[in-house]
Amino acid sequence: MHWGPDGDAIEQEAGLRRSAIRAAGGRDMTRGGVDTRGDIRGNGVARHAERFEPFRDYAFAELEAAPLHQAGVCFLPQCGRRFDPSVSWQMYCCKACERAGLTEFRKWGLRAAPALLAWRLGKYASDGPVADRTRSARRFVTAVQSAWIVDRADRAKDNQTKQGAENGRN
Numbered sequence: 001m002h003w004g005p006d007g008d009a010i011e012q013e014a015g016l017r018r019s020a021i022r023a024a025g026g027r028d029m030t031r032g033g034v035d036t037r038g039d040i041r042g043n044g045v046a047r048h049a050e051r052f053e054p055f056r057d058y059a060f061a062e063l064e065a066a067p068l069h070q071a072g073v074c075f076l077p078q079c080g081r082r083f084d085p086s087v088s089w090q091m092y093c094c095k096a097c098e099r100a101g102l103t104e105f106r107k108w109g110l111r112a113a114p115a116l117l118a119w120r121l122g123k124y125a126s127d128g129p130v131a132d133r134t135r136s137a138r139r140f141v142t143a144v145q146s147a148w149i150v151d152r153a154d155r156a157k158d159n160q161t162k163q164g165a166e167n168g169r170n
């Protein structure tokens with residue numbers, strides 16, 4: 001059971017990776033080399049997009065050391081409920097919040113995607129229209145990141161206001 005934003009489909013693969021990391025004494029031997037499925041990765045880039053691992057697996061050890069979420073507090077800002085996690089990386093309190101979290105990731109991911117691609121396509125352009133497009137893409141990605149953080153903060157604030165009002169009535 002994961003309750004992460006990427007759904008359950010890759011949980012089995014993630015489990016294999018975590019086992020491999022544990023077997024290597026906590027050192028991640030599946031990154032930047034030949035992984036357990038035999039595809040070669042350079043700089044963490046998978047050769048086949050369909051095999052591309054999610055960030056939570058790519059940075060498993062780092063996220064364990066510095067999680068994105070607060071342990072036992074639902075990562076969905078408009079929920080923020082306290083819960084007993086069944087595993088340390090459980091981010092959401094329930095399936096409904098996990099689904100809402102996935103929708104949130106899809107929404108913001110789709111907004112950023114064209115600019116992420118444009119940024120990488122123009123990585124080596126030093127001047128001209130492609131370099132201009134690349135700068136614009138970088139600025140856009142930064143703007144999307146900031147807007148997402150503000151949106152999350154707003155939803156958390158609305159939720160606290162709502163809970164405060166409910167507590168006031170009780």
Ligand SMILES: [Zn+2]
Pocket residue numbers: 074075076079080081092093094097
């Ligand atoms: Zn929740």
